Amino acid sequence: MSEPINVVVTGAAGQIAYSLLYQLAAGIVFGPDQPINLRLLDIPPMMDVLQGVVMELEDLALPLFKDIVSTADPAVAFRDAAAAFLVGSMPRKQGMERKDLLSANVKIFKAQGEALDKFARKDVKVLVVGNPANTNALICSHYAPSIPKENFTAMTRLDQNRAQAAIAARLGVQVDKVRKTIIWGNHSSTQYPDASHATVDTPNGTKPVPEVLNDNAWLEGVFLETIQKRGAAVIAARKMSSAMSAAKAAGDHMRDWWLGTKDGEWVSMGVISDGSYGVPKDIVFSFPVTIKNGRYNIVQGLSISDFARTKLDLTAKELEEERAEANTVLGQ
Secondary structure (H helix, E strand, O other): OOOOEEEEEEOOOOHHHHHHHHHHHOOOOOOOOOOEEEEEEOOHHHHHHHHHHHHHHHHOOOOOEEEEEEEOOHHHHOOOEEEEEEOOOOOOOOOOOHHHHHHHHHHHHHHHHHHHHHHOOOOOEEEEOOOOHHHHHHHHHHOOOOOOHHHEEEOOHHHHHHHHHHHHHHHOOOHHHEEOOEEEEOOOOOOEEEOOOOEEEEOOEEEEHHHHHOOHHHHHOHHHHHHHOHHHHHHHHHOOOOOHHHHHHHHHHHHHHHHOOOOOOOEEEEEEOOOHHHOOOOOEEEEEEEEEOOEEEEOOOOOOOHHHHHHHHHHHHHHHHHHHHHHHHOOO
16 A cells, blocks of 8 residues: 555535545545545634544544544644645634625634645645635635645536536436536636537547537526536525535545546546637636646636627636736735
8 A cells, every 4th residue: 555645624524624624534535446535624713613524534443544633723734745635714604795704704814824835745635625616716816836736626516517417417317427517716606617529428439518408598508507507406495505415525536636537538527727719827717727736727628609608708707806806805
């Protein structure tokens, strides 16, 4: 077996972490031969609850789980971290505007970026789950200048999973038969769920989803709006944000980043923009990526329709506005 790696989860007493931690301890994310040391970070008022989570983790009796530390001190949590799930944030509540959410969270991710910069490994892989995830990742990266910008990513895998499931349901196939759905842009209601390059496995071979579905109006209407508004719909139903599905998506994201994507497939990740597809540089924007040896590459050369262009521009504009708002909050 390999040497244990330190894996940080923030907001570790919360609902998303509660579903995520089993995946980590069981080897679902980093592989069945990779032992881990869990570093659980939360705020001081949550320490009693977090101790209960620690007891449950101990009671799992899983062999890959070597050591656990629960703390409210970022200096302790992020020391020698190889991977970090930044889950903890001010939760979005029904009726809350994104700018209010951003203002509440930006200081949190500044502090965590500074701790990562000072204490974590320089090759640490940082996944921001807490919303607004894209801009939180940008802030976190800014305050960790010694760590490469490409080591900070934001989660849009939940949106990809939602899109894949919706297409599979529409086509009446198993969800794993649908591949190459894309989420472009922000993890918000401006995101662009794109099925124009998606494929589906049929008894007659792999076919383009638009060809098999033969319903462009649905793809550009009901499908688009359903995925964009799914998070709000869950909040309206549960009175709380997505937790189980978000934790699954976080595990999916980190597993593929750590172990690589399958040949001929891609996944959606919020990554620092290099200008691909006309997206402004230096915003964290969701692109389709392939991953090998722990490094991702943005898929190039995909055709972008006029309809898609308007959607990419809209979500990029929102991310530029969020970046400006974050800079205002931070006094820059």
